[in-house]
């Protein structure tokens with residue numbers, strides 16, 4: 001353990017992060033309708049489905065298994081899990097609401113009371129332990145009916161359904177939830193439209209047109225949600241949520257630097273500019289023209305967006321990205337949503353994601369100096385294989401090292417002048433991986449006995465990192 005000189009502000013929001021579809025299970029209980037995650041099989045096939053056009057959204061038990069159906073059974077075990085979060089000293093817990101628990105088909109006029117009551121119970125349990133919920137309204141969980149009947153976010157009808165859903169949540173939970181976010185990793189959509197926009201592009205050629213139009217619909221929907229949130233819960237804070245990986249140039253060749261800047265703009269800033277600054281960025285026009293993108297922007301949309309910027313930026317940070325204009329002679333790297341070329345200075349996780357704590361300091365500086373609104377790191381962590389020792393312990397020093405280095409970088413960024421609200425490491429309890437559906441890709445402080453083949457008792461146990469993080473929180477980041 002090292003004593004460190006970084007200081008986190010008083011009231012810093014330490015906690016952990018999850019998403020409904022990756023931990024709740026109970027996919028058909030409580031009147032819930034099916035959603036996107038329920039039709040995604042586990043294993044490597046999932047990545048293929050995510051990256052190729054033409055997915056059929058059907059469940060076929062004879063060919064695949066579906067790990068999100070059971071998740072880690074948080075639906076029935078939330079009390080036990082929340083007690084463990086409280087034991088670690090969590091101030092906040094990031095979770096999402098499954099849209100199809102509230103509106104099973106997505107287009108109904110009135111909500112499903114059983115679904116609403118479930119989240120009441122979860123929020124009450126959190127608040128009982130002094131933990132504030134931080135809620136993502138849509139985290140890769142588009143109701144299946146909206147996908148099949150409407151083509152998901154390709155269709156502007158979803159704006160209306162989303163607004164109804166968001167208003168229902170704000171009205172019901174106004175006394176229990178003050179921190180909200182609209183769409184998880186909204187900017188990931190242009191690469192993996194299926195996750196965030198709920199549709200698989202009709203062809204590779206159509207991907208950009210369809211996903212940028214879908215994004216425009218989400219911007220409108222997000223602005224309507226921000227407006228409603230401020231009206232219904234005046235003391236709330238509502239943010240956007242970005243996947244952020246700073247883009248480095250492979251070398252000092254100006255061609256590569258310009259290429260890296262363009263990648264950074266379109267992937268990292270396009271959505272933030274709309275949701276925080278309230279307008280499409282200057283570089284958008286040329287990008288649309290060069291890529292044959294023609295947006296249907298209706299009267300009033302731009303004004304609505306302008307008048308309803310978010311209060312803060314939530315973002316996920318796992319890695320940086322290195323870019324080179326001509327990639328042919330260099331090795332590529334894989335990553336969260338989008339990879340680049342291999343960075344010779346960085347080591348990678350077992351899934352090939354490059355580990356770069358300084359990149360988090362870079363991200364915080366970039367985002368804060370561009371937008372000047374509070375930042376909230378709502379995902380960060382190391383997906384790793386854990387080994388259970390014969391005495392039942394799990395010695396995950398690699399995870400502690402990863403998190404320590406990233407927390408140090410956060411402290412440096414705060415010294416740089418960044419306004420950072422909080423930190424909720426991803427998958428604080430082991431859960432289903434979004435990109436691969438694996439259970440063996442573990443992020444948690446809490447181990448869950450559940451495996452890729454579906455076996456396991458679902459029993460929870462504390463890893464070494466559990467005790468370490470408890471100490472980090474207790475000392476407000478002074479003891480790392």
Ligand code: BG6
Nearest residue numbers: 019185336383432433434435436
């Ligand atoms: C983020 C998502 O992209 O990364 C999470 O918001 C996801 O849903 C997390 O789980 C880690 O990715 P993965 O693929 O390792 O689960």
